[in-house]
Amino acid sequence: MTDLSAFPITKKWPARHPDRLQLYSLPTPNGVKVAIMLEETGLPYEAHKVDFATHDQTSPAFLSLNPNNKIPAIIDPDGPGGKPLPLFESGAILVYLAEKTGQFLPADPAARYQAIQWLMFQMGGVGPMFGQVGFFHKFAGREYEDKRPRDRYAHESRRLLGVLEQQLARQRWIAGDDYTIADIATFPWVNNLVGFYDAGELVGIQDFSHVQAALERFRERPAVARGLKIPA
Incomplete structure (x- = not known):
């Protein structure tokens, strides 16, 4: 049996199945x-809830795995060379899992970098901008009388949706006709924007028919329906 006792995080969140990949997370877009x-991918894993309400993300145990105190983070007991691998940053984890399993990242070098390019588009643009819309539209920022910050982020989010709309007008998924980690990274944010943040009207989601159609295809995938609720 794999021994994960060298990782302090397993003291706070014990691994019942240490031979499985350990996921420390919360059902947010990231x-x-x-x-x-x-x-x-079908990889066996064990999910542990990092509860923001009790500030689990700033606990010494979690910080031992991710000093940036953000979810998600993983420990793969069967990492490179058969040794456990701790890893944080959702984009890096997606690339790692794609390469580990040979799934959702094209083997062709040119197509591979196209998919990674769109993954970076999500990490650097979609996530931060949509998140700011959420803050100013749904959370504490909605109380601000000055709506210029909200409108700035809503305008930029609309621009980013326009970029996605152009892509999806000519192909089934963001990086091509095949579903990739670019889609797995991006559509949870689109889903959150129009769902949990209730900002669809604010950003004019009705003007982006191809984005909406792709979001529906994404939601219809059984693995997506399950993953959106993990950890419970």
Whole structure:
């Protein structure tokens, strides 16, 4: 049996199945990326809830795995060379899992970098901008009388949706006709924007028919339906 006792995080979140990949997360847009990827690939894993309400993410145990105190993070007991691998940052985890399983990242070098390019588009643009819309539209920022910050982020989010719309007008998925980690990274954020943040009207989601159609295809995938709820 794999021994994960060298990782302090396993003292706070004991591994019942230490031979399985350990996921430390919460069902936020960034968190469910990795849960969806694990569900899609079929890799055995064990999910641990990092509860923001009790500030689990700033606990010494969690910081020992991710000093940036953000979810998700993983420990793969069967990492490179058969040694356990700790890893944080959702984009890095998606690339790692894609390469580990040979799934959802094209083997062709040119197509591979196209998919990674769109993954970076999500990490650097979609996530931060949509998240700011959520803050100013749904959370504490909605109380601000000055709506210029909200409108700035809503305008930029609309621009990013326009970029996605152009891509999806000519192909089934963001990086091509095949479903990749670019989609697994991006659509949880689109789903959150129009769902949990209730900002569809604010950003004019009705103007982006191809984005909406792709979001529906994404939601219809069984692994996505499961992953959006993990960890419970």
